[in-house]
Amino acid sequence: PLSLIVALAIVATLFVYFVSNAVLKSRRRPVVSGAEQLLGSTGIMLNDMQSDGVISEGWARVRSEQWRAQSMVTLAKGQRVRVVSRTGLILAVVPINEVEPGELI
Structure with a gap:
């Protein structure tokens, strides 16, 4: 029919x-998950980084998760960091100044 x-x-x-x-x-x-979500995220160092030559390594809390973090500079416990890349389960981080340019106080 x-x-x-x-x-x-x-x-x-x-x-x-x-x-x-x-x-x-x-x-x-x-994007709310995966590697793309981590890039540019901020976090805090959970311990003082230990240096073994050029790269320093330690633990950071990013997005409520603990990650192994590497940096070209030694970072202290409690210091704020920004994620610049991820390789496997290791994040490459850089320190954040106390007040970023353009950030409201």
């Missing part, structure tokens, strides 16, 4: 419309 074909076509069209609309909305959302 023609009415059944029309009804199925309308249902299928509505289904495709709503699914494609949901997919497009999800693509516009910011």
Whole structure:
């Protein structure tokens, strides 16, 4: 019957419309997990870094998680850091000045 074909076509069209609309909305959302989310994040050093030559290593809390952190400069416990890259489970961090340019006090 023609009415059944029309009804199925309308249902299928509505289904495709709503699914494609949901997919497009999800693509516009910011990244909330993974390596991309960590880059640029700030954290705090949990201990004094220990240096073994050029690279210093220690532990930092970033996004409520503890990470092994490496830096070209020795950082102290409680110092604020910013993540610049990630290799495996090790974050490369740099120190943050107490007040960043453009940051509100």
